[in-house]
Amino acid sequence: MKRWRIARQINGWLFLLPAIAFLTLFTYWPALKTLVEGFYSTARPRRPAHFIGIDQYRQLIDDPVFWQALSNNAWYALVSIPVATGIALVMAIWVNDRVPGRALARMAYFTPTVLPMIAVANIWLFFYTPQYGLLEQVVSIFGGPPHNWLGSSSSALAAVTIVAIWKEAGFFMIFYLAALQQISPVLAEAAALEGASRWQFFRRVQFPLLMPTTLFVLINAIINAFRTVDHIIVMTRGGPDNSTMLLLYYVYQVGFSFWDTGYAAALTMVLLALLAAVSLVQYGWLDRRVHYR
Amino acid sequence: MDRRNFLTGATALAGLASGRARAAEATEITFYYPVAVGGPITKIVDGYAADFEKANPEVKVRPIYAGTYQETIVKMLTAHKSGTPPTTSVLLSTDMFSLIDEDAIVPIDGLLKSDADRGWLKSFFPAFMENSRTAGETWGVPFQRSTIVLYWNKDAFREAGLDPEKAPANWDEHVAFAQKLTKRDPSGNATQWGTQIPSSGFPYWLFQALATEAGTKFMDEAGTHTFFDKPEAVEALQYWADLSQKYKCHPPGIVEWGTTPKDFFERKCAMMWTTTGNLTNVRNNTKFPFGVAILPAHKQPGSPTGGGNFYISKKVPAEQQAAAVRFIQWMTSPERAAQWSVDTGYVAVRPDAYDTPTMKAYVEKFPPAAVARDQLKYATAELSTHENQRVTKALNDAIQATLTGSKPADRALKDAQVEAERILKPYR
Numbered sequence: 140m141k142r143w144r145i146a147r148q149i150n151g152w153l154f155l156l157p158a159i160a161f162l163t164l165f166t167y168w169p170a171l172k173t174l175v176e177g178f179y180s181t182a183r184p185r186r187p188a189h190f191i192g193i194d195q196y197r198q199l200i201d202d203p204v205f206w207q208a209l210s211n212n213a214w215y216a217l218v219s220i221p222v223a224t225g226i227a228l229v230m231a232i233w234v235n236d237r238v239p240g241r242a243l244a245r246m247a248y249f250t251p252t253v254l255p256m257i258a259v260a261n262i263w264l265f266f267y268t269p270q271y272g273l274l275e276q277v278v279s280i281f282g283g284p285p286h287n288w289l290g291s292s293s294s295a296l297a298a299v300t301i302v303a304i305w306k307e308a309g310f311f312m313i314f315y316l317a318a319l320q321q322i323s324p325v326l327a328e329a330a331a332l333e334g335a336s337r338w339q340f341f342r343r344v345q346f347p348l349l350m351p352t353t354l355f356v357l358i359n360a361i362i363n364a365f366r367t368v369d370h371i372i373v374m375t376r377g378g379p380d381n382s383t384m385l386l387l388y389y390v391y392q393v394g395f396s397f398w399d400t401g402y403a404a405a406l407t408m409v410l411l412a413l414l415a416a417v418s419l420v421q422y423g424w425l426d427r428r429v430h431y432r
Numbered sequence: 433m434d435r436r437n438f439l440t441g442a443t444a445l446a447g448l449a450s451g452r453a454r455a456a457e458a459t460e461i462t463f464y465y466p467v468a469v470g471g472p473i474t475k476i477v478d479g480y481a482a483d484f485e486k487a488n489p490e491v492k493v494r495p496i497y498a499g500t501y502q503e504t505i506v507k508m509l510t511a512h513k514s515g516t517p518p519t520t521s522v523l524l525s526t527d528m529f530s531l532i533d534e535d536a537i538v539p540i541d542g543l544l545k546s547d548a549d550r551g552w553l554k555s556f557f558p559a560f561m562e563n564s565r566t567a568g569e570t571w572g573v574p575f576q577r578s579t580i581v582l583y584w585n586k587d588a589f590r591e592a593g594l595d596p597e598k599a600p601a602n603w604d605e606h607v608a609f610a611q612k613l614t615k616r617d618p619s620g621n622a623t624q625w626g627t628q629i630p631s632s633g634f635p636y637w638l639f640q641a642l643a644t645e646a647g648t649k650f651m652d653e654a655g656t657h658t659f660f661d662k663p664e665a666v667e668a669l670q671y672w673a674d675l676s677q678k679y680k681c682h683p684p685g686i687v688e689w690g691t692t693p694k695d696f697f698e699r700k701c702a703m704m705w706t707t708t709g710n711l712t713n714v715r716n717n718t719k720f721p722f723g724v725a726i727l728p729a730h731k732q733p734g735s736p737t738g739g740g741n742f743y744i745s746k747k748v749p750a751e752q753q754a755a756a757v758r759f760i761q762w763m764t765s766p767e768r769a770a771q772w773s774v775d776t777g778y779v780a781v782r783p784d785a786y787d788t789p790t791m792k793a794y795v796e797k798f799p800p801a802a803v804a805r806d807q808l809k810y811a812t813a814e815l816s817t818h819e820n821q822r823v824t825k826a827l828n829d830a831i832q833a834t835l836t837g838s839k840p841a842d843r844a845l846k847d848a849q850v851e852a853e854r855i856l857k858p859y860r
Contacts, residue, residue: 184535268691269683270622270700285621290632290685292836376633379686379832380839395506396821398534 181401195405208389216364226308231315252310260373292382318352459755460492464521466504469709491755512536517745520756525563525741526816529655537743539569562813572741574781578709580735586721588702599725606728610681613702626681628701630689635831642668644734655817661849669841708804711777724800726807736814779804818859826851
């Protein structure tokens, strides 16, 4: 009996082994290495890396670009996540109903997700172009003043945030749509018999049942808010004057333009710690408040 | 089996073996290059490599397209750190100090044996060599190089009552012309700007033109000191900001580098400052007569040079380095330099290239091609220091802060100078 249990355990571990091997090789080991490197100076040919303790982190606290990247990223996340999720939910409910041209609408909403971010960024680059860009043309029809959307510090971050929302909402809509179709039509009939309004039905029935999906979408949205920087590279390269600098792009710049790998490692650790904290809150606290069927 | 058949087979086999032996003697060199302008560049480069192999059968060249300049240096340095760098690569001339600090390249003069070889390094335009030398040694060989020139729309000049054959010669004329050339609709929105100086990506390059014209330099030859906050530099940045903020003849905010030629084609700007590398692009896409001129002067005319140099990696065998020198000499010969200039729009890197029949015919048919050459006598080295990209970023941020109106010119440049001092101190 006991032998059988041990065999079962070995079996289990064997099944886990491929995943563990790959995760260790490509995630845990690099993360550990990054943590260690953050405590060393950047190796230069004539000055090999040596232990400097928390100097990199001290430099980080004094680095105004880091703080700007952090606050930009916070703003970017706080705006793009709720808006993208909200729009995704509304779109899903809309195309879940029996409206004419439903398939077409679903496809249209999903299209931005299929396009590569680099292509999307180039399309939006044209939308935002001063003078003859699409946005400028529309604004000028209504007699609005011209504006250099990506070229002024006040609007550039908002402009790239909108691109992210546009790109993400369709993706999240698919999850909501799938979840909505799992909800039994009996509930809708019961609600109708009780005389519940459309809003009451959504607020009391649909929304609570969608909570697991919402949690999943939120986690993805947060990860994406810190991970997606392709459009920054194409559209602004962090400019003007760092107003669209996001953390990951700053890590890239420090690592692969300045070749200051030690400092880049320290920056990466901050990013990792942030994401770890977020997922801890989500899985530890939010998860318990979500109603799973 | 027929005996004769067997014999031919054996000879063929022997031939194959000796062929392989000959191939083993040939030195193979790898060559990373970026593409930074329009046109079928990869095809042209592959063609050059094949021609070189035909003339030098004992050297095999493997050209590898490696992306943008930034991607190419990332690949080159990563390969260097793993111990297998390409034999030679074309990288930004301004990355010289970074490459030296990474111990990735060797001085070219150390590889030259004969007097003729050493004379070869003297055959280039001196302006291009400024970005190739430091501490008495030559580290890079000019290849795809450019400068900034002014393009103007002759139709727009005529409509504004200006002489269509005369470009602005100095800063005052530049503003006066630009104001006349700016057109507005009844509600006061500009439909055509007078002039346009792009400021995204690498604004320091355009700013260096203005600062050179105002009479100041950005750095010393050792690449360890910068002079960003000199009064002349402040004056230059103020002039640039004033074009949009005071004279209202230049689009406000940050102007995109990539769309500037398009703005010019679409008649959204009547004059633009951009690289000579765009010459072929402008020539193919404008539907109106246009002119090309050297940049307007202030205290003096001036523009920085730009573009890429050949470098030779340190961690490769000596015979490969020697083969790379021969390849580079061949690629920068007068005929090849002329051909490359005609094919791409880059400036031919040596004066005698302009005496070749290819270049003479090209310039005769298309006189603007000679403007870049004429400007070279006023050209200065592009900003290049140790930790180049970091120092450059400090300056870029300052320029963008002033152009978007969030910092006055003097304070922004002072901040950039303080940051550059901090970065460069360990290198002195």
